[in-house]
Amino acid sequence: MKKYTYLIALLAVLGACTKDKISSKGDDPYKEQVKPAIYINKDGISPARARVGEEVLISGKGFLANKDKLAILFNGVSAPILALTDTTARVKVPAQAATGNVAAQVDQQYFFGPFFRVTGVFEMDTLFPSKVAANGGISDIIPVEDGKYLVVGDFTDFDNSGKEGKLNRVARINHDGKVDGSFGPDKKNGTNTFVATAAALPGADRRYLVAGAFNNYEGVNFVNSIALLNNNGSLAADKIFSPTGKEITVSSLKGGISGQVANMHVQADGRILLTGFFRFYVQPNYNLTGAAGQDSVHLDSVQINGLVRLMPDGSLDSTYNYDLAKHMGKEGPNGYINRSILLPDGKLLIAGTFTKYNGQAVNRIARLNADGSIDPSFSAGAGPDQNILNMTRQADGKLIIVGRFNTFGGLKLANVARINENGVVDPTFNVGAGSNGYLFNAHVMPGGEVIVSGIFTEFSGLVRNNMIVLTDKGAIHPSYNTIGGVTLDQNANSGGITQILPQVGEKSLLVVGTFTKFDYRDANRFVRITYP
Template sequence: MREIFGKIIAALLIFLSVVGCQKKEEVGVNPYEGGKEPFGILFTANRTDPEIAAPGEVVRVNVKGLKKYENKFDIRLNDVSTEVVALTDSTIDIRMPAQVSSGIVTVILDGQIFYGPRIGVEGKVAVDTDYKIVNGFDMGLRQIMPHSGGHIVVGSFTNFENEKSGNTYRTGIHHITSLGQSSTSMDFRRRANGPISSIARLPNGKFIVGGSLTTFSARAVGGIARLNANGSLDTTVVAVINPNADTKPLDGLDTVSSFNAGFSGGMVSYVFETPDNGVIVVGSFTSYWKIDYAYSSRVNRYYINTKVKNVARLKEDGTLDSTFNVNNTGFNGFVNGAVKLNDGRIVIAGTFTNYNGKAVNNIVCLKPNGEVDEDFLSHGGTNLPIQSVTYNSTLNKLAIAGTFKTFGSVPTNGVVLLNADGSVDQNFVLGDMDGEFPNYAYILNSGKVFVTGSFSKYNGINRGGVLILEADGTAKQEYNNLGSFRGTPTTLVETTSSLGNPAILLGGTIYEVGGKNVGHIVKIEIKN
């Protein structure tokens, strides 16, 4: 045994001597060599004193390591340079800039950026934190409609406030109270199996919904459905062919959607009620269909198809109105928005240059009979696409937003206010957005204009993608204190805040407003 152990030791010594004789590898160059030395700057608190301040006021920020670099750094709020009032080893006092929106404090020293806490800028605009919504919707909203003291919301969502469960449905449509909580006054039952893009209330109190849905409450529909006043699907019992009458006598009857209509080739994007309880439909579809139940069974349907593109009017029973928009060939592009005016005309905007063989520039107005409104058209259109069109029925004015630079002969910068006759309100002039563009605009009852987009500056001042402008397009500091906005609105309703002040309820694909995460819906207070 000792002999074997000795041989093992000898082998190990030989191996170590060989390894030790090998040439040592050179150590590679340090990839971090030449990097900047750490400055030792550290924000020691995530709150400032005070947390909200008005322009001109002094705010204390807790930060270590700045004293030794006095006069060598720049400290900013929302990327706007601030005045240093006092500096110690552990704090810095800064004066709020005269023109600034809420945002975070940053220190810039020798090309390095250090991120600090957020400071709220005092003003007349704020997120209503007393509105009860916490998590919101899991996906985007398309329309918010006031109803019964609260709001009916439609969109592509499948959940609200994490309430969805085995027998609790939240898909496509939901009713919330004035406080932002789920209401029990509507009975949508199993709801839609896909997104709902639009809702309208008929004169008889029922509702029309349109979108990409193929069922509502487990009954087949074709992108459009009529709901009873309580939210349930409006159904009827019809006689159908029963090939198994001897064994299944009940199969001779079927419960179906009372609104016998559907669209194919694209989705229903907008629905608008008509005085006779019918509906005008706008979307990307290419044909209309109805079911002939006399030749249908519970399993197989007999469809009657009619070519109709982008725009159609349906009667109360869902029948296609053949007198509306005769010989319709539709648009040669895309519809991005549509609104109904007080007199029943429909304004449609998007990316197109032709409608029914007539040259148009991204916007067209249709009379209630489907004919193009030539007077509206005479004012021209835009040179580039329109992303959104909104309408204030109280002021009888429209707002359009997009990448365009002209409307007719009028130079613009992406937002135009229009009178109901299609003429431009030349009192409003949108300022400089530093090469970026708006995606949404709405004229409020106060005359102010709410604007969002990809911009970070307005007339040289950092504004973070949201503006509340005066009627002439100027941005007053007290109405532009909100700060960051991430998302694209699709719907806005004027309401009141929890304190009774004017407010807007905003929906769309919205992630952050004023430094707060939101679930695609937010209430913003706008004081007078």
């Protein structure tokens, strides 16, 4: 009986509480709505595009009533207010404004308005055919003969060529950005998976090398992560006969890599340096038969640990960081090489996740002699406290280093640093607070300006999507940052921009990557930027 008495009492209390909350008149407690302090009309900005310093008129409601607490923001940057009425605000496009949304701020409340395009001197070329371009990521672009370009990546078509499935991850582009129809035979072409990098070879035959993570080119098997191409895009191949007399098509290169090549460098003597995420050099042996007498292929392998040098014919160069007694590569790096740069004197800079090279502490960056041994004259001291993701070399030999680190050489440097040729930090380059995310790439413009990109939404207090242009001292460039940024495709995992190539003799840059929008315009992974 006590149990039921308690339940009745509890229901009575709950009922009393409910009565207190509901009006006896039946009024809806949610009917009354708080009106916003500011309202900006849907298309309430005129003109809809302007340069920094030009005046625009914003229309809406509540401007004058909130004049003492009002700020008008262009992509997060406060604009000078010139005149107000209750329904209009005349403002000047502020310095460091970029393409994006306009908003009004009253105290800590934000009222978002229409999209506004900030125009400037550093602009996407809208006449360049960016809207179609590649149907997958582009990882590299190199200049080749006759003003053309070779692009590689993870696409299966370019420029809606009509050759889908025949331009698998390798294509040649004319100077105007259109696909070169003479490249890629009308049959299955290219690789079965990702291509990371490319190189043009000297000589009258104008052949190319491509490297990445594939094991097949043009349907030919045992093309392991590196392929030699003829000028028309076909695989440079030989015909051999198996033990049973069957004719087989094989790559002209004698061997390759089991794993992923990230960087490739062709030396003046034709030898090929490869770095990346691999442990074995492999060479197919076609002269074998199985127990039943059938043809059999075996991959002979040699351990080489993240870097290797090949002879021009693809055979292993055992004079480069190699232990002849053990018939294997020396210890090399104890982690990944994300980026390598071949220097004019034949030495190689490597950077990545490693902390040792051949057993010696090097703190994620090192310089190697021409034989692959460590160069002790280069020392970054404590180096970065976390991994280096990329680096680029300036004309004066200094290096811009980017990644996800907080300090470099004991100095507080957020994700980007510049070091001298000997590895010592250059304190004259400092970006301040830097990015709120990862930096994956850095590129130096012909005038010395530095473009850094990655995955971030803010850089030193400015709202920016994944890209920013810096001066040669690391400050945010005062006139090259009206572009709102880049938008990554859904499969991007390494930042929106992978390569920036200055066009020789032109005030323009070709930009490739994994983005699908550039400055909020449709741009499938390939754009051209012009500047004064």
